[in-house]
Amino acid sequence: MERSKMILPDHEIIEECRDVCRATVGVYVLTSCYGCQLVMATVQKIMEIANLVDFKCFYMVSSKSSMHEPVDIAFVEGSVSTEKDLEELKEVRKNAKVLVAIGACAVNGGVQSWSEGDLNYDELYASVYGDSKIKYKGLQAAPIDSYVKVDYFLPGCPPEEDEIMYFLSTFLFGSYPEEIDYPVCAECRLEGNPCILIESDAPCLGPITVAGCKARCPSFGVPCIGCRGPVPHDNSWFDSLALIFRNKGYSKDYIRERMKIFCSFDKNLEERLEKVFGRKK
Numbered sequence: 001m002e003r004s005k006m007i008l009p010d011h012e013i014i015e016e017c018r019d020v021c022r023a024t025v026g027v028y029v030l031t032s033c034y035g036c037q038l039v040m041a042t043v044q045k046i047m048e049i050a051n052l053v054d055f056k057c058f059y060m061v062s063s064k065s066s067m068h069e070p071v072d073i074a075f076v077e078g079s080v081s082t083e084k085d086l087e088e089l090k091e092v093r094k095n096a097k098v099l100v101a102i103g104a105c106a107v108n109g110g111v112q113s114w115s116e117g118d119l120n121y122d123e124l125y126a127s128v129y130g131d132s133k134i135k136y137k138g139l140q141a142a143p144i145d146s147y148v149k150v151d152y153f154l155p156g157c158p159p160e161e162d163e164i165m166y167f168l169s170t171f172l173f174g175s176y177p178e179e180i181d182y183p184v185c186a187e188c189r190l191e192g193n194p195c196i197l198i199e200s201d202a203p204c205l206g207p208i209t210v211a212g213c214k215a216r217c218p219s220f221g222v223p224c225i226g227c228r229g230p231v232p233h234d235n236s237w238f239d240s241l242a243l244i245f246r247n248k249g250y251s252k253d254y255i256r257e258r259m260k261i262f263c264s265f266d267k268n269l270e271e272r273l274e275k276v277f278g279r280k281k
Protein backbone atom coordinates (compact mmCIF):
# COMPACT_ATOMS: atom_id res chain seq x y z
CA MET A 1 0.00 0.00 0.00
CA GLU A 2 1.36 3.43 -0.88
CA ARG A 3 1.94 5.40 2.30
CA SER A 4 1.72 8.90 0.88
CA LYS A 5 -1.90 8.24 -0.08
CA MET A 6 -2.80 7.40 3.47
CA ILE A 7 -1.45 10.26 5.50
CA LEU A 8 -3.81 12.82 4.03
CA PRO A 9 -6.34 13.88 6.66
CA ASP A 10 -9.84 12.58 6.27
CA HIS A 11 -11.79 15.63 7.43
CA GLU A 12 -15.13 13.89 7.46
CA ILE A 13 -13.84 11.29 9.84
CA ILE A 14 -12.18 13.91 12.02
CA GLU A 15 -15.36 15.99 12.08
CA GLU A 16 -17.29 12.95 13.19
CA CYS A 17 -14.80 12.39 16.01
CA ARG A 18 -15.19 15.99 17.16
CA ASP A 19 -18.94 15.60 17.46
CA VAL A 20 -18.55 12.81 19.95
CA CYS A 21 -18.67 14.22 23.52
CA ARG A 22 -16.12 11.79 24.87
CA ALA A 23 -13.94 10.36 22.16
CA THR A 24 -13.70 6.60 22.42
CA VAL A 25 -10.13 5.37 22.17
CA GLY A 26 -8.56 1.93 21.96
CA VAL A 27 -4.94 0.92 22.43
CA TYR A 28 -4.19 -2.43 20.84
CA VAL A 29 -1.09 -4.56 20.83
CA LEU A 30 0.30 -6.91 18.21
CA THR A 31 3.80 -8.43 18.40
CA SER A 32 5.90 -5.95 20.34
CA CYS A 33 7.72 -5.28 23.59
CA TYR A 34 4.72 -3.30 25.00
CA GLY A 35 7.03 -0.28 25.36
CA CYS A 36 4.84 2.13 23.38
CA GLN A 37 1.70 1.45 25.39
CA LEU A 38 3.73 1.61 28.60
CA VAL A 39 4.72 5.14 27.65
CA MET A 40 1.08 5.92 26.83
CA ALA A 41 -0.06 4.52 30.15
CA THR A 42 2.37 6.69 32.07
CA VAL A 43 1.93 10.02 30.27
CA GLN A 44 0.97 12.21 33.23
CA LYS A 45 -0.63 14.84 31.04
CA ILE A 46 -3.26 12.36 29.86
CA MET A 47 -4.96 13.07 33.21
CA GLU A 48 -5.56 16.62 31.98
CA ILE A 49 -7.75 15.34 29.15
CA ALA A 50 -9.04 12.23 30.91
CA ASN A 51 -12.60 13.55 31.03
CA LEU A 52 -12.59 13.91 27.23
CA VAL A 53 -11.50 10.38 26.52
CA ASP A 54 -13.16 7.05 27.13
CA PHE A 55 -10.65 4.20 26.80
CA LYS A 56 -12.67 1.25 25.55
CA CYS A 57 -9.63 -0.94 25.20
CA PHE A 58 -6.31 -0.55 26.96
CA TYR A 59 -5.42 -3.87 28.57
CA MET A 60 -2.35 -2.47 30.28
CA VAL A 61 -4.50 -0.13 32.38
CA SER A 62 -7.86 -1.90 32.62
CA SER A 63 -8.95 -5.53 32.68
CA LYS A 64 -12.43 -4.36 31.61
CA SER A 65 -11.05 -3.66 28.15
CA SER A 66 -12.69 -5.11 25.10
CA MET A 67 -11.07 -5.14 21.70
CA HIS A 68 -14.34 -5.88 19.94
CA GLU A 69 -16.07 -2.51 20.46
CA PRO A 70 -16.17 0.33 17.90
CA VAL A 71 -13.89 3.28 18.71
CA ASP A 72 -13.24 6.73 17.30
CA ILE A 73 -9.46 6.45 17.49
CA ALA A 74 -7.39 3.26 17.54
CA PHE A 75 -3.69 3.23 18.40
CA VAL A 76 -2.03 0.03 17.25
CA GLU A 77 1.36 -1.02 18.62
CA GLY A 78 3.50 -3.83 17.22
CA SER A 79 4.15 -5.51 13.90
CA VAL A 80 2.06 -8.15 12.21
CA SER A 81 4.08 -11.26 13.03
CA THR A 82 1.46 -14.00 13.39
CA GLU A 83 -1.86 -14.91 11.83
CA LYS A 84 -3.48 -13.91 15.13
CA ASP A 85 -1.96 -10.44 14.83
CA LEU A 86 -3.43 -10.16 11.37
CA GLU A 87 -6.90 -11.28 12.46
CA GLU A 88 -6.91 -8.78 15.31
CA LEU A 89 -5.58 -5.94 13.19
CA LYS A 90 -8.33 -6.42 10.62
CA GLU A 91 -10.95 -6.35 13.36
CA VAL A 92 -9.45 -3.17 14.87
CA ARG A 93 -9.46 -1.52 11.45
CA LYS A 94 -13.11 -2.49 10.93
CA ASN A 95 -14.09 -1.01 14.31
CA ALA A 96 -12.06 2.23 14.16
CA LYS A 97 -12.85 5.57 12.52
CA VAL A 98 -9.21 6.67 12.72
CA LEU A 99 -6.31 4.24 12.96
CA VAL A 100 -2.86 5.32 14.14
CA ALA A 101 0.24 3.13 13.86
CA ILE A 102 2.22 3.82 17.02
CA GLY A 103 5.92 3.03 17.33
CA ALA A 104 8.67 1.64 15.14
CA CYS A 105 7.21 -1.89 15.10
CA ALA A 106 3.81 -0.80 13.76
CA VAL A 107 5.19 1.96 11.51
CA ASN A 108 8.20 0.20 9.97
CA GLY A 109 8.10 -3.43 11.15
CA GLY A 110 10.61 -2.89 13.98
CA VAL A 111 13.74 -4.86 14.72
CA GLN A 112 11.80 -8.13 14.41
CA SER A 113 11.52 -7.53 10.66
CA TRP A 114 15.28 -7.23 10.24
CA SER A 115 15.62 -10.36 8.10
CA GLU A 116 13.18 -9.03 5.46
CA GLY A 117 14.68 -9.43 2.01
CA ASP A 118 17.78 -11.28 3.31
CA LEU A 119 16.78 -14.58 4.87
CA ASN A 120 14.10 -17.11 4.08
CA TYR A 121 11.38 -16.74 6.71
CA ASP A 122 10.15 -20.34 6.54
CA GLU A 123 13.67 -21.66 7.07
CA LEU A 124 14.22 -19.32 10.00
CA TYR A 125 10.88 -20.35 11.49
CA ALA A 126 11.69 -24.05 11.14
CA SER A 127 15.12 -23.60 12.69
CA VAL A 128 13.51 -22.09 15.81
CA TYR A 129 10.27 -24.11 16.16
CA GLY A 130 11.05 -27.30 14.25
CA ASP A 131 7.95 -29.52 14.11
CA SER A 132 6.35 -28.05 17.25
CA LYS A 133 2.66 -27.40 17.01
CA ILE A 134 2.10 -23.65 17.26
CA LYS A 135 -1.49 -22.41 17.57
CA TYR A 136 -1.03 -19.28 15.47
CA LYS A 137 1.19 -19.53 12.45
CA GLY A 138 4.03 -17.03 12.34
CA LEU A 139 4.40 -14.49 9.55
CA GLN A 140 7.40 -12.43 8.54
CA ALA A 141 7.13 -9.35 10.78
CA ALA A 142 5.75 -6.43 8.78
CA PRO A 143 4.45 -2.90 9.38
CA ILE A 144 0.70 -2.74 9.77
CA ASP A 145 0.17 -0.72 6.58
CA SER A 146 1.27 -3.82 4.66
CA TYR A 147 -2.19 -5.16 5.49
CA VAL A 148 -4.63 -2.36 6.32
CA LYS A 149 -5.15 1.34 5.64
CA VAL A 150 -3.38 3.44 8.25
CA ASP A 151 -4.51 7.04 8.73
CA TYR A 152 -1.56 8.39 10.73
CA PHE A 153 1.92 7.26 11.72
CA LEU A 154 3.43 8.04 15.13
CA PRO A 155 7.08 6.91 14.99
CA GLY A 156 9.60 6.22 17.75
CA CYS A 157 10.85 3.32 19.79
CA PRO A 158 8.95 4.29 21.81
CA PRO A 159 7.31 7.58 20.73
CA GLU A 160 7.92 10.65 22.85
CA GLU A 161 5.33 11.62 25.47
CA ASP A 162 4.71 15.05 23.96
CA GLU A 163 4.01 13.46 20.58
CA ILE A 164 1.43 11.12 22.11
CA MET A 165 -0.27 14.13 23.69
CA TYR A 166 -0.04 16.02 20.41
CA PHE A 167 -1.75 13.24 18.48
CA LEU A 168 -4.52 12.77 21.05
CA SER A 169 -5.09 16.52 21.43
CA THR A 170 -5.35 17.23 17.72
CA PHE A 171 -7.99 14.52 17.33
CA LEU A 172 -9.94 15.90 20.27
CA PHE A 173 -9.79 19.41 18.81
CA GLY A 174 -11.16 18.07 15.52
CA SER A 175 -7.85 18.58 13.77
CA TYR A 176 -5.15 16.11 12.74
CA PRO A 177 -1.45 15.58 13.52
CA GLU A 178 1.03 16.96 11.03
CA GLU A 179 3.88 14.84 9.83
CA ILE A 180 7.47 15.73 10.70
CA ASP A 181 9.46 15.94 7.46
CA TYR A 182 12.92 16.98 8.67
CA PRO A 183 15.76 14.89 10.10
CA VAL A 184 17.21 14.33 13.58
CA CYS A 185 20.16 16.54 12.57
CA ALA A 186 17.90 19.61 12.66
CA GLU A 187 17.06 18.98 16.32
CA CYS A 188 20.65 17.97 17.07
CA ARG A 189 21.84 21.38 15.86
CA LEU A 190 19.20 23.11 17.99
CA GLU A 191 20.41 21.14 21.03
CA GLY A 192 23.89 22.54 20.37
CA ASN A 193 25.55 19.12 20.17
CA PRO A 194 28.91 18.62 18.47
CA CYS A 195 28.44 16.47 15.35
CA ILE A 196 29.83 13.04 16.23
CA LEU A 197 29.62 11.97 12.60
CA ILE A 198 31.90 14.73 11.39
CA GLU A 199 34.09 15.12 14.46
CA SER A 200 34.44 11.50 15.65
CA ASP A 201 33.57 9.46 12.52
CA ALA A 202 30.63 7.86 14.41
CA PRO A 203 28.14 6.17 12.02
CA CYS A 204 25.24 8.44 12.96
CA LEU A 205 22.00 8.03 10.97
CA GLY A 206 20.62 11.41 12.06
CA PRO A 207 20.63 12.95 8.54
CA ILE A 208 18.16 10.38 7.18
CA THR A 209 16.06 9.70 10.28
CA VAL A 210 12.85 11.55 11.01
CA ALA A 211 13.10 14.01 13.91
CA GLY A 212 10.92 14.20 17.00
CA CYS A 213 13.17 12.73 19.69
CA LYS A 214 15.15 15.96 20.17
CA ALA A 215 18.27 14.08 19.06
CA ARG A 216 18.12 11.90 22.15
CA CYS A 217 21.09 9.65 21.30
CA PRO A 218 23.60 12.13 19.81
CA SER A 219 22.88 14.35 22.82
CA PHE A 220 24.58 11.62 24.87
CA GLY A 221 27.36 11.13 22.34
CA VAL A 222 25.70 7.97 20.95
CA PRO A 223 25.17 7.72 17.17
CA CYS A 224 21.55 7.64 15.99
CA ILE A 225 20.55 4.16 14.89
CA GLY A 226 17.44 5.26 12.98
CA CYS A 227 14.71 4.01 15.32
CA ARG A 228 12.22 6.62 14.15
CA GLY A 229 12.47 5.53 10.53
CA PRO A 230 13.35 7.39 7.34
CA VAL A 231 12.44 11.03 6.74
CA PRO A 232 9.25 10.92 4.64
CA HIS A 233 8.86 12.04 1.03
CA ASP A 234 12.53 11.27 0.27
CA ASN A 235 13.44 14.52 1.99
CA SER A 236 16.53 12.99 3.55
CA TRP A 237 20.16 13.67 2.79
CA PHE A 238 20.88 10.05 2.01
CA ASP A 239 23.41 10.56 -0.76
CA SER A 240 25.59 12.92 1.20
CA LEU A 241 25.39 10.77 4.32
CA ALA A 242 26.25 7.56 2.47
CA LEU A 243 29.06 9.37 0.70
CA ILE A 244 30.47 10.50 4.05
CA PHE A 245 30.24 6.94 5.36
CA ARG A 246 31.93 5.69 2.22
CA ASN A 247 34.71 8.25 2.49
CA LYS A 248 35.23 7.25 6.11
CA GLY A 249 35.77 3.67 4.99
CA TYR A 250 32.41 2.07 5.85
CA SER A 251 31.31 -0.57 3.34
CA LYS A 252 28.03 -0.78 1.44
CA ASP A 253 27.07 -3.88 3.45
CA TYR A 254 27.77 -2.10 6.71
CA ILE A 255 25.59 0.85 5.77
CA ARG A 256 22.82 -1.42 4.53
CA GLU A 257 22.84 -3.49 7.73
CA ARG A 258 22.80 -0.40 9.90
CA MET A 259 19.92 1.15 8.00
CA LYS A 260 17.95 -2.07 8.02
CA ILE A 261 17.84 -2.42 11.80
CA PHE A 262 14.60 -0.44 11.96
CA CYS A 263 13.81 0.10 8.30
CA SER A 264 14.09 -3.19 6.46
CA PHE A 265 10.84 -2.33 4.67
CA ASP A 266 12.37 0.78 3.10
CA LYS A 267 11.95 -0.21 -0.53
CA ASN A 268 14.18 2.57 -1.83
CA LEU A 269 17.25 1.52 0.13
CA GLU A 270 18.99 -0.60 -2.52
CA GLU A 271 18.44 1.98 -5.23
CA ARG A 272 19.91 4.71 -3.05
CA LEU A 273 22.87 2.60 -1.98
CA GLU A 274 23.58 1.86 -5.61
CA LYS A 275 23.65 5.58 -6.39
CA VAL A 276 26.51 6.04 -3.96
CA PHE A 277 28.43 2.80 -4.32
CA GLY A 278 27.68 2.20 -7.98
CA ARG A 279 29.73 5.18 -9.05
CA LYS A 280 33.46 5.62 -9.05
CA LYS A 281 35.03 7.73 -6.31
Ligand code: SF4
Pocket residue numbers: 032033034035036037077078102103104105106110156157158159
Ligand atom coordinates in the same frame (compact mmCIF):
# COMPACT_ATOMS: atom_id res chain seq x y z
S1 SF4 B 1 8.33 0.47 18.83
FE1 SF4 B 1 9.96 0.00 20.30
S2 SF4 B 1 9.02 0.46 22.28
FE2 SF4 B 1 7.33 0.29 20.80
S3 SF4 B 1 6.69 -1.85 20.92
FE3 SF4 B 1 8.20 -1.71 19.26
S4 SF4 B 1 10.16 -2.25 20.25
FE4 SF4 B 1 8.71 -1.72 21.88
Ligand code: SF4
Pocket residue numbers: 184185186188189193194195196197198204205206207215218224
Ligand atom coordinates in the same frame (compact mmCIF):
# COMPACT_ATOMS: atom_id res chain seq x y z
S1 SF4 C 1 24.96 13.45 12.00
FE1 SF4 C 1 24.30 12.86 14.07
S2 SF4 C 1 25.63 14.00 15.43
FE2 SF4 C 1 25.79 14.97 13.42
S3 SF4 C 1 24.25 16.60 13.47
FE3 SF4 C 1 23.27 14.81 12.59
S4 SF4 C 1 22.30 13.81 14.33
FE4 SF4 C 1 23.80 15.23 15.17
Ligand code: SF4
Pocket residue numbers: 157184209210213214215216217218223224225226227228229
Ligand atom coordinates in the same frame (compact mmCIF):
# COMPACT_ATOMS: atom_id res chain seq x y z
S1 SF4 D 1 18.51 9.71 18.01
FE1 SF4 D 1 17.95 8.20 16.48
S2 SF4 D 1 18.05 6.21 17.53
FE2 SF4 D 1 18.05 7.82 19.10
S3 SF4 D 1 15.89 8.06 19.71
FE3 SF4 D 1 16.31 9.56 18.07
S4 SF4 D 1 15.76 8.51 16.16
FE4 SF4 D 1 15.95 6.95 17.74
